[in-house]
Amino acid sequence: MPFEFKRLGIEDVILIIPKVFEDERGFFMETYRKDLFESAGIKGDFVQDNHSRSKHGVLRGLHFQKEPYAQAKIMRCVRGEIFDVAVDLRRNSPTFGKWVGAVLSEENKHMLYIPRGFAHGFVVLSDVAEVIYKVDNVYAPEYERGLIWNDPDVGVEWPIKNPILSEKDKSWTTLKKLIEKGDVF
Numbered sequence: 001m002p003f004e005f006k007r008l009g010i011e012d013v014i015l016i017i018p019k020v021f022e023d024e025r026g027f028f029m030e031t032y033r034k035d036l037f038e039s040a041g042i043k044g045d046f047v048q049d050n051h052s053r054s055k056h057g058v059l060r061g062l063h064f065q066k067e068p069y070a071q072a073k074i075m076r077c078v079r080g081e082i083f084d085v086a087v088d089l090r091r092n093s094p095t096f097g098k099w100v101g102a103v104l105s106e107e108n109k110h111m112l113y114i115p116r117g118f119a120h121g122f123v124v125l126s127d128v129a130e131v132i133y134k135v136d137n138v139y140a141p142e143y144e145r146g147l148i149w150n151d152p153d154v155g156v157e158w159p160i161k162n163p164i165l166s167e168k169d170k171s172w173t174t175l176k177k178l179i180e181k182g183d184v185f
Helices: 034-039 175-181
Strands: 003-007 014-018 021-023 026-028 048-055 059-065 073-079 081-088 099-105 111-114 118-124 128-135 144-146
Touching: 059 081, 073 081, 073 099, 073 118, 081 111, 081 128, 099 111, 118 128
Parallel strands: none
Antiparallel strands: 003 014, 014 111, 021 026, 048 128, 059 118, 059 144, 073 111, 073 128, 081 099, 081 118
C-alpha cells in the first residue's frame, strides 16, 4: 500500500503518510491516488492546486470558505517544516470548536486531509517553507471567512508565540462571533 491513513483526534481529518522509496539517487513517492484516498474516506474531485512560500514565523490562517465554495484540502510541505492546524466548524459535530494539528515537513513527507467545514492554517517552523495543496473547489474571495488565530475559546497551541501575520489574518473574528453571524457550517 503506497499510503498509511491515520485518523487524528477529529473525525474526518486524516494524516496521510506516503510510502517513500529512497536510495542513493533520491526518492520517489506517490502524492495522490484517487481510488486509495476515496477508500480511506477522502472524497472529492480536486480542481485547483496552490503553492505558497513563507519565511520562519509566518502564520497563514485560520481560513475557510462558506458554501457554495467551501473547500476540502490536502496539504503537503515540500520544503522546510510547518505546523498545520484544522479547527472543526461543523455546528452539529461532537468536536465543534476543537482543533487538531500535525507537523508536515520536507523530511517526513506527511500530508493532511482537511474536509469541508473546517478552518485551516499553518505556521512556518523552518527558515523557509513551501507548501503545495489541493482544493476541491475554486477560490472565491467573496465567500472567504476566517477565525482569529489566537481565539482563547479554541485554544490552538501554536509552537510560535509571536507569529508574523497579514493584515487580513490579524482581523479575523472569534468563534463566538462566527456563530452569531451564522458563519459556521
